[in-house]
Structures are given as structure tokens and as C-alpha cells.
Amino acid sequence: MLAEAIGKHLRCPRQSVTGWMVISWLKAHNRNLEASAVQLAGVQPNDTVLEVGHGPGLGLQSAAKLLTGPKGHIIGVDYSEYVHKRVKRQLKNLVVSGKLTLHLCDVAAMPLADNTVNKVFHSNCYYYWPDLRKGAKEIHRVMKPGGLMVTVLYLYELENIAAKWFVSGDNWRPENYMSALSDSGFTDIRIEDTTHGYKPFQAIYATANK
Numbered sequence: 001m002l003a004e005a006i007g008k009h010l011r012c013p014r015q016s017v018t019g020w021m022v023i024s025w026l027k028a029h030n031r032n033l034e035a036s037a038v039q040l041a042g043v044q045p046n047d048t049v050l051e052v053g054h055g056p057g058l059g060l061q062s063a064a065k066l067l068t069g070p071k072g073h074i075i076g077v078d079y080s081e082y083v084h085k086r087v088k089r090q091l092k093n094l095v096v097s098g099k100l101t102l103h104l105c106d107v108a109a110m111p112l113a114d115n116t117v118n119k120v121f122h123s124n125c126y127y128y129w130p131d132l133r134k135g136a137k138e139i140h141r142v143m144k145p146g147g148l149m150v151t152v153l154y155l156y157e158l159e160n161i162a163a164k165w166f167v168s169g170d171n172w173r174p175e176n177y178m179s180a181l182s183d184s185g186f187t188d189i190r191i192e193d194t195t196h197g198y199k200p201f202q203a204i205y206a207t208a209n210k
Contacts, residue, residue, distance in 0.1 A: 045069030
């Protein structure tokens with residue numbers, strides 16, 4: 001029961017003491033990982049960038065600092081209403097300036113036009129998607145031809161989380177996620193071991209082939 005409750009809040013934090021604790025933990029735990037995702041994506045000043053499952057908003061802030069051109073724009077999607085409202089309030093200045101757009105939605109149904117996004121990144125996220133292929137196909141739809149997606153995760157931690165039933169099924173396995181990417185039109189799919197400081201993590205790269 002406890003594992004299931006924690007898993008639900010990790011997947012979709014709600015406004016509660018547990019939800020607040022999960023958000024606080026994510027801010028501390030994912031700070032370096034989010035920064036690494038933005039760096040590996042190679043964000044350019046005039047890119048349109050999408051973060052899937054933006055959580056506390058750390059990646060949004062990191063990307064926004066690099067989007068210094070007049071056309072630079074960052075989009076964040078998350079399906080937690082609690083997280084969406086919290087980040088919208090915290091990053092109000094970016095929203096008001098037009099640099100940041102936030103959407104409360106499922107990754108499989110984003111209110112974005114086809115071929116609009118240059119770069120996509122997400123951190124410790126894909127294994128909470130209800131359907132890997134639907135999510136991957138929707139991301140592929142909104143990406144420009146040749147656009148790059150970077151997925152970052154702590155695989156050794158993910159294996160422990162899955163073993164404790166915080167994550168159900170086999171969606172957490174990188175090979176299943178990468179297979180869904182391939183089936184959805186992505187190419188040049190690869191996983192690499194890398195580090196941020198002393199802490200190792202994995203990065204999965206995929207290019208939107210159209």
C-alpha cells in the first residue's frame with residue numbers, strides 16, 4: 001500500500017503533505033540531472049524547446065537561460081495539476097514575458113502544432129507514461145525534422161525503484177522505451193553512460209526522422 005501511494009505521487013504529485021514532500025525531494029534529487037539534460041540537448045538561443053514532465057521546473061529555468069534569442073521559447077507539459085499551478089506561479093515572470101508556455105496535459109495529447117519543436121528533453125519521466133508508443137508518437141509529431149530528444153535517468157536507482165514496486169510493469173526498462181521510439185519514427189537512438197560531477201547517469205538520444 002505504501003509503495004503504491006508513493007508511486008502515485010511520483011507519477012502525478014497532488015496537493016497534500018506527501019505531494020509537497022515529493023516535489024521537495026525531486027528538486028533536490030533531479031537538479032543536476034535536469035541541468036545535464038539541457039546541456040546535452042545543445043539548446044541554441046532561438047530554439048523552441050519542450051520539456052516533458054517538467055516537475056518542479058528546474059529544467060525549464062535552465063533552458064530559459066540559454067534561450068536568449070528573440071525567437072527562443074520553452075514549453076513545459078505536465079499532467080499534475082498541483083505541479084502545473086505551482087510552477088506557473090513560481091515562473092510567472094517567464095510566462096508573462098512570453099518566453100515560457102505551460103500546458104496541463106498528457107504527453108500523448110499535447111496542444112502543440114506539428115513540426116514546431118527543435119529540442120525535447122525529459123528527466124526520470126517516461127516510465128510513468130501510460131503508453132510508451134502513444135507518448136513517443138506524439139512527441140515525434142510536434143518535433144521538427146532532425147530535431148533532437150534527450151532522455152536522462154539514473155538507471156541504477158530506477159532498477160531499485162522498480163524492484164520496490166514504485167514503478168509498475170516493464171515500461172521502466174530502457175530497451176522498451178527505445179523500442180517505442182524506433183516504432184514512432186525516431187532514428188539514431190542510443191544510450192550512453194555519463195556523469196555529472198561524481199554521480200553517473202544515463203542519457204538516451206533520439207532524432208526525429210521525417
